[in-house]
Amino acid sequence: MATSHACPLLAIDRRLAAVHRYWHEAESHYFDPDLFRSSIQTAIQTLRTVTFLIQSHKRLFQNFDIWYGAWQEKLRQDPLMRWMVDARNMIEKQGDLETFSVIKAEILASYYDEGPSWQVPAELFESKGMLLQTSLTTAEASHVGKHGVLRIQRRWVENSLPEHELLDALAIAYGRIDGLVKDAHAVLGLDPFHFSHATMHCQEPLPTNSGCLSCMLASSQVRTLHLHIESGSPMKFGSVKVEATQEELQVAADKYGIDKVAFEALSKGSLENKLVQLFEIAKKMIVIDGHHVPMVIFLKDGDVIYTTELAFSNKASKYVLMRQLGTDAAKISADGVIMISEVWSYKREKGALWSDPLNDPNRKEHLTASLITKYEDPVRLSAEIHRQDEEVHLGKTEITRNEVLPSFAPFYIAWGREIPTKWIEATHAFKE
Numbered sequence: 001m002a003t004s005h006a007c008p009l010l011a012i013d014r015r016l017a018a019v020h021r022y023w024h025e026a027e028s029h030y031f032d033p034d035l036f037r038s039s040i041q042t043a044i045q046t047l048r049t050v051t052f053l054i055q056s057h058k059r060l061f062q063n064f065d066i067w068y069g070a071w072q073e074k075l076r077q078d079p080l081m082r083w084m085v086d087a088r089n090m091i092e093k094q095g096d097l098e099t100f101s102v103i104k105a106e107i108l109a110s111y112y113d114e115g116p117s118w119q120v121p122a123e124l125f126e127s128k129g130m131l132l133q134t135s136l137t138t139a140e141a142s143h144v145g146k147h148g149v150l151r152i153q154r155r156w157v158e159n160s161l162p163e164h165e166l167l168d169a170l171a172i173a174y175g176r177i178d179g180l181v182k183d184a185h186a187v188l189g190l191d192p193f194h195f196s197h198a199t200m201h202c203q204e205p206l207p208t209n210s211g212c213l214s215c216m217l218a219s220s221q222v223r224t225l226h227l228h229i230e231s232g233s234p235m236k237f238g239s240v241k242v243e244a245t246q247e248e249l250q251v252a253a254d255k256y257g258i259d260k261v262a263f264e265a266l267s268k269g270s271l272e273n274k275l276v277q278l279f280e281i282a283k284k285m286i287v288i289d290g291h292h293v294p295m296v297i298f299l300k301d302g303d304v305i306y307t308t309e310l311a312f313s314n315k316a317s318k319y320v321l322m323r324q325l326g327t328d329a330a331k332i333s334a335d336g337v338i339m340i341s342e343v344w345s346y347k348r349e350k351g352a353l354w355s356d357p358l359n360d361p362n363r364k365e366h367l368t369a370s371l372i373t374k375y376e377d378p379v380r381l382s383a384e385i386h387r388q389d390e391e392v393h394l395g396k397t398e399i400t401r402n403e404v405l406p407s408f409a410p411f412y413i414a415w416g417r418e419i420p421t422k423w424i425e426a427t428h429a430f431k432e
Contacts, residue, residue: 007190008060009181012053016174016181019047023170023216030154030167030223037099040156040166041091047170048088050177054184067187071180083161084173098159099166107229108319109148111409112424147315148229155223171216226320237317239325242295242307256284271302271371272379275338279369279381279397282340286367286385287392292342296325299336299373306332310341318407326410336373337411342385343368367394370405374415377402 007013022043029035058064075081087097156166164172185191226235244252252258258281266277278297286292294310310325312318329337345364365385372378380403384395404426412419 007185008188009057009184009190012050012057012181012184015046015050015053016178019043019050019170019174019177020213020216022046023167023174026170027167030156031225033099033101036156037096040099040170041097043170044084044087045091047084047173047177050181054180057184060188061184071183075176075180078176080161080164080169080172081176083169086160087158099156100159102155102157104153104155106151107144107148108151108226108316108323109144111319111322111406112413112419144229146230147319149235149316149320150227150229151320152225152227153223154225167216171213174213174216228314228316230316235317235320237310237312237321237324239296239308239310239321239328242309256281256288258284266304271299271336271338271373274299274304275369275371275379275381278338278340279367279383282367282369283383283394283397286342287394290390290392292340292367294341295339297338297340298329298332298334299338300332300334305334322407323410326412326414329411330414335375335415336371337408338369338371339408340367340369342366343382370408372405372408372411374417378405378408380405 022039026036026039026043029039055068058068061067090097157164158166161169227233228235266274282292294312296308296310297304298306298308308325310321312321325337328334343366345366365387366382367385368380368382370378370380378401380400381397382400383397386393386395404420404423406423406426409419409423411417
């Protein structure tokens with residue numbers, strides 16, 4: 001219940017916050033045409049009522065007609081805002097907006113951006129079988145069918161506003177009305193936004209230079225769906241930032257027998273020294289735990305800036321996750337990464353690009369730590385894993401330089417570094 005101390009424009013603040021909530025609902029339903037249409041139309045209608053509410057509060061203003069008239073003229077000169085008015089009228093008087101969706105689809109079946117891609121209207125989207133009827137060889141088609149990912153990027157537009165994606169258009173319009181509401185508060189000598197914008201979707205998003213909220217700068221991830229071609233199911237993968245208190249680090253040190261010197265060494269010396277120290281710690285952990293969670297440590301100017309644990313269930317999800325990690329490296333300006341993980345090694349028969357190590361009874365398991373940087377050749381440490389009952393023993397640590405490491409190609413792509421020819425020749429999904 002409002003009190004005597006409540007902002008006199010609280011109803012307006014609440015209505016604008018509702019638009020923010022409906023925008024996120026539309027975003028969350030991006031791949032559900034009916035729910036997306038319903039949410040986006042509700043948001044457009046609600047945004048229009050903000051100006052109605054301002055007019056209903058004209059008694060609070062001196063010279064309201066002059067002040068508001070200037071804003072009205074400014075908004076009338078904006079083609080997008082004129083469209084918003086027309087769209088609201090169409091929704092209320094004629095029915096649904098004439099929305100349509102365009103889909104860009106591409107196949108990912110390696111760590112390189114070499115798969116076929118195409119753009120089609122959503123209603124023409126083809127079945128999995130049709131998608132695989134390309135120039136692929138029989139062996140390639142088999143590999144794609146089992147390990148391939150179908151990446152679908154959708155874009156919703158309205159017939160009378162083809163140059164704008166609808167979420168983007170609404171975000172811009174929100175920014176325009178946000179400016180009007182802020183000015184209304186300023187004219188009355190009030191602090192803006194007494195009503196929190198925090199929702200279940202985001203926490204206190206910040207305004208941007210464009211006026212829209214930072215959370216409304218929709219990323220391509222929201223509009224992208226990854227489907228495992230073999231099962232047709234959405235891909236499950238992700239990464240979680242690793243953070244630990246001093247107390248937690250001490251508990252880990254006691255559990256794995258890691259002395260203080262080893263931790264301190266991580267902040268000193270060369271990148272290769274950090275690689276060696278991290279691998280020694282990883283070896284102690286796998287012997288105690290019996291496994292090692294895949295981890296990526298992001299580096300910048302020789303320092304550790306971010307550590308994340310990885311989760312992927314199969315080769316297909318790893319194709320997608322490694323691409324995301326490459327993008328993350330570029331975003332945080334990392335110039336190197338160290339990845340610690342368990343890997344299989346096996347002897348691939350000549351010409352058998354798509355052989356699966358799990359089908360090789362002579363395959364070997366290794367713990368590895370790989371250092372990849374923006375400028376230098378990769379370095380990898382590895383030790384063979386020997387399992388007997390529930391115990392784990394490790395073989396001798398070996399070091400290799402400039403090894404073929406195709407899974408790190410997404411980092412090279414993100415850094416603008418040329419992928420070594422021998423990586424591409426060693427394994428790829430599509431050949432000319």
